[in-house]
Amino acid sequence: MNMVIITGGSRGIGASTALECARRGLGVILTYNSQAAKADQVVSQITASGGKAAALQLDVGDTRSFASFRKEVERVLGSDQLAGLVNNAGYGLYNPIATVTETEFDGLMNVHLKGPFFLTQALLPLMKPGASIVNLTSATTRVATAGVAPYAAFKGGLEVLTRYMAKEFGEQRIRVNAVSPGAIRTELGGGLNDAFETLLASQTALGRVGEPEEVARVIATLLTEDGGWINAQTIEVAGGYNI
Ligand SMILES: NC(=O)c1ccc[n+]([C@@H]2O[C@H](COP(=O)([O-])OP(=O)(O)OC[C@H]3O[C@@H](n4cnc5c(N)ncnc54)[C@H](OP(=O)(O)O)[C@@H]3O)[C@@H](O)[C@H]2O)c1
DSSP states (O other): OOEEEETTOSSHHHHHHHHHHHHTTOEEEEEESSOHHHHHHHHHHHHHTTOOEEEEEOOTTOGGGHHHHHHHHHHHHTTOOEEEEEEOOOOOOOOOGGGOOHHHHHHHHIIIIIHHHHHHHHHGGGEEEEEEEEEEOOGGGTSOOTTOHHHHHHHHHHHHHHHHHHHHHGGGTOEEEEEEEOSBSSSGGGOOOHHHHHHHHHTBTTSSOBOHHHHHHHHHHHHSGGGTTOOSOEEEESSSBTO
8 A cells, every 4th residue: 555644634734635645545644743632533534444544743843853753654664665745734823024033933944844854854765766745835925924924934945945856856756746725724823713714715716715625635636646747846726815
């Protein structure tokens, strides 16, 4: 069975991606940071329908843990190699540039740019030829949105890194793409309330916010042969956000 890793698979887009991958016949290693019970629920849902899944703890902001994380991944894989990696874990923070602290800046950088860089480096030796990497970025890289400057800047860096990864890993026949969601109904940044949802829907051509499953289907497509000739792209999945 082809095995993929999804970071931040306990909730939101990552959990939906884990379920969608399982539906398409992939085995899933999903990671969680603090919410083990939610990760276990996703694993149970997959195994109950005959799929293969395991949950591992990982703080993507802590690169010192990546060597031991890789060992745990090797243990789960056994003799298998990895067919995919989704660098999805993340969190939102609203604070204007004038008041962002260095600690907040470093935290966002570690999770959204440094973490995906070194986690991919750590797992690269476990990846099989033909594997696929998907990096989650954000439509805030295209549209300047109040209060999310460092987050958006690191997501922009991740889009650049996506092209460099695609170039360097092409020799190993590994594809690398970014998926850039618009406004999606998850718990990111504290989630949606009615007023915020109405605002985001009004900024979206299709007149509503997106659902995590709608992003998950695109990620799963990029992980499988359906997306086999798509490489080095950023695909915005946003229903036409701020166009
Ligand atoms: N929702 C949107 O509108 C939107 C828009 C653009 C981009 N995105 C991007 O899409 C990705 C998924 O976001 P989401 O909306 O699904 O968020 P979410 O519902 O808040 O879920 C976040 C996930 O990331 C994990 N996580 C958070 N910090 C972590 C850390 N330091 N180390 C490891 N895991 C960590 C969480 O683990 P625990 O459950 O264990 O805490 C959880 O599984 C993120 O990269 C986000 O920036 C989302």
